[in-house]
Amino acid sequence: MSAPRWPWPTLMVQGCTSDAGKSTVVAALCRLLADRGLRVAPFKPQNMALNSAVTVDGGEIGRAQALQAVAARVPAHSDMNPVLLKPSSDTGAQVIIHGQVRADMNARDYHQYKTTAMQAVLESYGRLSQQYDAVMVEGAGSPAEINLRERDIANMGFAEAVDCPVILVADIDRGGVFAHLTGTLDCLSQSERDRVIGFVINRFRGDISLLQGGLDWLEAKTGKPVLAVLPYLHGLMLDAEDAVQTQQQKGDFNIVVPVLPRISNHTDFDALRAHPGVNLHFVGPDAPKPPADLVILPGSKNTRADMAFLQAQGWPQYLQHHLRYGGKLLGICGGYQMLGQHIHDPLGVEGQPGSSAGLGYLAIDTLLATAKTLTRREGRFVNADAAVSGYEIHMGISHGADCERPVFMLDDGSVDGAVSPDGQIMGSYLHGLFDHPDACQTLLHWAGMDNATGVDLAALREASIVRLAEASEGLYRRLCTLTIRQ
Template identity: 75%
Template structure:
């Protein structure tokens, strides 16, 4: 099990790297994360929903993503509430205090999934969540040491040196653990190091002497990786004179991995705009997905972004809405049962003649088809609880298995779709960029960039695999075995 001293210490990438390294050696390996809290999710081969990071790790392992790889997924809909997804399907919407009590039930789902994976795979690489040192979350813990203790699993502790304070993070984390939990940690990984390793060695020696545990590996800081983020938004570097695309960042933005391909495109200047920032001049604005469409729509208006978007359209700019962003483009979004928040009805932008009603049943599907506005293939996935109806849908954006999907305005300026991942498809991305005004748009293969990035982190993680092999079977290592 790979745990971290902090969130974003590098747990997800270390797990992905180990999965790829073991898969290279011919082992059948699977990733596993007992509990994940993230608004970036993926649709699995068995028709469920898991954290995006586990789908990436499954890709690294060369196996189809499955709901058993992330049996508990929490998708926050407010500061204190979240949708609880068990084995890929929504179970309930809970406040934090209610879920804390529910974790004893969730643990049964976690152990069921883990045992199924154990029966199918030679190795299971487990990822923790956040930090095991969160004292307030220790009781009924299912995400870190609570799980490791339950299944008697050894633990690697990862710390990010790029943030500073790496030795304090490690020593402080150990100090917050019980004796049995400390003994469970077999060693440390120092992640994202850049510089002269000889200058770090005195600190490593001190750490090993202080804790009695080895530093298993020091992993380098790797630039230019194209990997699906679990939650944090990575701001793109501006490209002067490039085709500018602006994405307003909602409080409950979901699946912002939709924009990874655009971030990597050499002709695109992708800008994420946060609270308190004005929307700059742009060629294209994309309204992203949302876990709470009505609340994010009200928040957007509070920022004054609705007027900025209308001004953008008056000056001839193009607008795309994806999933929740698509719902915002219609006449209204109704949630009479309070599926995403307080019951009610909120006026939309009125740019498309349609209305959306929230439903408790979530649509989860991987889909493929053709663009309705260009001769290009499209593929993606749907994750939404709303159903949209209205005359605007008679002018679809895409044709999926013969059915109309999404909508386009009569003047051709506004496009909406429920499909996530549309920019990942090279043909669809080029068609959308050319529709938005980028002439002779080049294509990039984000899937190939992702694969190359996984191989890079795997190559960099080879020293860790060597250390773990020596710990697990020193006599076999000396004989040259795996």
């Protein structure tokens, strides 16, 4: 018997809510199509996230699309996420078009700008659809947000513009799955409802026979099929799109990370989440700060504002006590800038022009500028025989005496980072520091972990993608049986 033929040159996955499982369904289908020899590209018209990745063409896209590109076995490209919004406040965001910073806008101005953004979306989609056999599209949030329907480019607005079918995903683990699905349909126009070819119920656990009555009711009420009921897969190691994943391993080595209001690229800590010897604590606002062997200051989309947050939350006093008793301190990107003497923003790159005092633990100053560094990096530790790989995403340059003691020698001959004279404090612009197993082991050894070992994050990610694809095989086959909507 021949394998079923994939009938959809473009298919869009939308969700009833944020975190319903859109990203994982797209990743699973990308892998299933790639395994069958199709060239498939992931695509998300508009993303809002502070977790981002650097692409082969030197652009910046949402982290979820970079993961989906791994699943599709293709290089991540800026066309896969042509509009990326990186919030800098509750009402404003940095607008990135085709991988490059275009402007900082408030919500009202961006709403007017969406007509221009849609042109960028359609240009990227057109290029991908010409290069690939299939394009798997991920929506954003929910298509039922009535206040966002006008000029929509992220959900049904895009689907209508390119005339593609849609599958609707709902998370049964949240409860109310049937209300989510029927309510979402009721909020759509008739042409949009007609575009929905079926439902996926995600994160189910229990006896599926007890669900059958509800599935029958849903299909009878809506006239649309339930394409798959996907199981709740525990222990997946996949890059989060935005929300901080706070689960932790119960090891003996304690690492503390403050959750900054504009924390960015917290996927830097995925390898530590997976490490069996690490107890990783994410400490939110007003939460108690536990003792630590290592404290890591993470990246930030708004370094000066997040520095003020650390001050207000009492982190300088905590860090002083931590260092007095021999603990180690690491800063990544924005966290690295906070470790210095001053952060200067004369052009108002992050908000009001001005300067802020840093924590003063490294003899460096940082000057923020409008040019954004977007670079993939490979290199080695200066003081250890270990490789490192990562990427830079920042809008500042740091200089000072401690930069004469760099952390990394990079393959292009440049250096990165700074180390305090006593070796207790370290900072680097490289995101993904712990992703390479050798780098993970070396950093944990520096931080004082006995018999430190690394974690192969790429292997864990690949195993999770394989699990996703295996669980979604039935969805793939069901989709192959449907007829393309005329």
